[in-house]
Amino acid sequence: MSFRTPRPLHPLMLDDVRGAQKMLAGVARVTAMEGSRHLSSLIGAPVHFKCENLQRTGSFKLRGAYVRIAGLRPEQRAAGVVAASAGNHAQGVALASALLGVHATVFMPVGAPLPKVAATREYGADVRLHGSVVDETLAAAEEYARETGAVFIHPFDHPDVIVGQGTVGLEILEQCPEVRTIVVGVGGGGLAAGIGLAVKSLRPDVRVIGVQAEGAAAYPPSLAAGHPVAIESPVTMADGIKVGRPGDVPFALVREYVDEVVTVSEDALSSALLLCLERAKLVVEPAGASPVAALLADPDAFRGRGPVVAVLSGGNVDPLLMQRILRHGMAAAGRYLSLRLKVTDRPGALATLLAVLTVVDANVLDVSHVRTDPRLGLTEAEVELHLETKGPEHCEEVTEALRDAGYTVLG
Secondary structure, three states: OOOOOOOOOOOOOOHHHHHHHHHOOOOOOOOOOEEEEEOHHHHHHOOEEEEEEHHHHEOOOHHHHHHHHHOOOOHHHHHEEEOOOOHHHHHHHHHHHHHHHHOOEEOOOOOOOOHHHHHHOHHHHHOEEEEHHHHHHHHHHHHHHHHOOEEEOOOOHHHHHHHHHHHHHHHHHHHHHHHHHHEEEEOOOOHHHHHHHHHHOOOOOOOOEEEEEEEHOOOHHHHHHHHOOOOOOOOOOOOHOOOHHHHHHHHHHHHHHHOOEEEEEEHHHHHHHHHHHHHHHHHHHOOOOOOHHHHHHHHHHHOOOOOOEEEEEEOOOOOOHHHHHHHHHHOOOOOOEEEEEEEOOOOOOOHHHHHHHHOOOOOEEEEEEEEOOOOOOOOOOOEEEEEEEHHHHHHHHHHHHHHHOOOOEEE
């Protein structure tokens, strides 16, 4: 998606973030900092999770939305606010508006996950479904703002939003004063800009690393060009960072305060989400797991740079998407194995094959036969197996056991 709302660049300072922190006292939670033994062992230095997935509304977005709406003049509050979002920003604006007594209208795509739509309504917003993609939803929200006078609350391209998100950085320094590296997901750039501003103002020695999905990485070409550059049709499962163009305000801050922006694959995102669920017992959405993906994908880049804090920015993931992502993550981690075998087409052949798999402790998820392929002999059949395994080494063990038993493994 691409947001284009040009505005003058405003100089922001540490005092602005501190002011936002006071404003958010009693509104936003000071979220937990949890250690990760697995990642600490992987990179040879302490790794901590900043759990914004446990924030009210399930993400950091409440912080910036509340600061932005709280800063409106009385006549602006009376006109109400409007936002466009597929999920996290929608819920943040809805709750912030309810807490401040401001009417909120939130436009969401027609295909937005039902749990996110329901949650936004439950926080008190008037939800309107419009458009199949967020660009269309955004256009509808901006048109509504022009027609009604409601104030458009941008998800990242406004100074108040950025200083609100920057309070995450202040909390990190308070909870982990020895931190040396902070890793944070980047979409439009509001969270990374706010954290970079807050942290670098107090601790310029701390490295701040931004992470984008490979299929939605607008920041690397933008930083190379020296100005925001739009990419066409960003594609990633991480919808929280699926942004086609950096915001003007956060871009300037990211360029100044963020040391590097790296990219991660969809496989790495899936593996990271699975790790958070299995090892940390934390439900994290793909965008929120992007810092973990960066640590998994290139642990050597973080050796000697700990303690590391990975910001888990959100946990609002649709259960159906979670199911697909977990399957993908397990496959990427070598926990699934798909094989095609030639067997003799006779009674009991399948039972014999399954007995081999029982010995090597492979769980059969699905099995199918092919007997009519012209490539097969008169007494041959092809069996396709989908197995649940314990990792790459177990996959090798299963394959070798089948070969040792005389089976021809086709693929």
